[in-house]
Amino acid sequence: MAFEWKERYRLGIEEVDKQHRKLFEIGARAYELALLDNAFDRYDDIMAVLQELLDYAQYHFSYEEDFMRKHNFEDLPNHTKEHNYFVAKVKSLLAREREIDEEQEQTLQEIADFLSEWVSTHIMFVDRKYTTLFPKS
Template sequence: MAFEWKDRYNLDIEEIDKQHKKLMEIGSKAYEIAIINDGYDRYDQIMTILDELQEYTKYHFHYEEELLKKHNYEHTHVQEEEHLSYVVKIAELSSREDIDDNQRKTILEIIDFLSQWISNHIMLSDRKYAEFLKAVI
């Protein structure tokens, strides 16, 4: 997956779609590095991507969770648990000692994780709350 925004990713809640697009932009930076594959030292870029993935979601997850609590969404805990699993995964990736020696492996793992995140979380769990919100707002 090339991390290009597609209409089917839209949940039709403007602010949420805007935030999801931002995540996709970070993913596309990782993808660019992976397809170039020129053996060039990408350590700093990889670390920046990991930092951005961590920083960005602090805001996005908080935003979603507050919005869902405000509207008493019954599956808010599912969102919180899945968000936590993302935070743990990115923290684990960022803290590895061998990133510099395994740059390609790391970038491929980031891409793989983000692809799964988009299909499993954004397209399923987030879509589910979006349907709920659109009915109550």
């Protein structure tokens, strides 16, 4: 599975869609690095991109949570739990250094698959819920 934006991820909220696209852009860079023949030499680059993905995801999650808090949105606790799960998971993946070092290609692909799958599912089923808070344009 590639890490790429698809039209069905669009929620129709400009700022949120922009941030989601950016998450996919960063993810795609990690994925491409992981698939290179010389991924071994790219170890530091790959970890740096995964860290960047984590940082940007945290920024994006705060943006969404602030928005939902401002509107007293009932799904906030559940939504925050999902975000926290992802952050903890990516942190634990980044800590699997030795494994990544030894089984690079397979491990990195697994990581990229997980990230891509989680982000797309989250957007379509969890983020979509708060779109009711945005006035239709």
